[in-house]
Amino acid sequence: MHASASAAFVLHSRAYKESSALVDFLTPQGRLRAVLRNARGKSGSLARPFIPLDIELRGRGELKTVGHLESAGIPNLLAGEMLFSGLYLNELLIRLLPAEDPHPGLFEHYALTLQALAIGRPLEPLLRAFEWRLLGELGYGFALDTDLHGQAVAVDGLYRLQPDAGLEPVGQLQPGLFHGADLLALAAADWAAPGALAAAKRLMRQALAPHLGGRPLVSRELFMNLKESPRD
Known part of the structure; x- marks a missing residue:
């Protein structure tokens, strides 16, 4: 039987048959789905998000079997807003990253982002940088300092995002536009x-929306509920 070893993180797992789990892993070789047998045992305790893992997968089809799984580093302990942010990254990857499509650079960026979340680095820049990297890796990226005509973004210009093409200059103020100064700061x-x-958050939402197919992100709704809940 074909077997392959890899570094990995769990993106999501759910119960499968009597005692197994169906697990989505992020690896340098891409997003892989595999059955973890006896998921209530020691391996099951490791099959949680944000723990660096070494795994061995067996089988040649799209649905593989976990032959071996062990911890490969310190778990990234996330709580509160950091936890929901990590779940948001995982949901983006499950929704947007094609199965078995290698992105070793994205895997490394994800690992570093989890470490930064775990030590409490400022949240918004981490999320925006990861969204931007993901768009670029999937071939949906666009320039921030030039418009779709190849002209340099002007500090005092106004632009709208055409997700499939880039930034389009606009002559007058309209809802949903971006100021050139903000775009150059992002660049x-x-x-x-x-x-x-604020501009980065709006821009990434507009850029991601066409690829999410109109279905809301569960983690985003949970995150908003957390922020809106009254504090003791």
């Missing part, structure tokens, strides 16, 4: 610039 990853974080 330089200048998160301290006034308006940069």
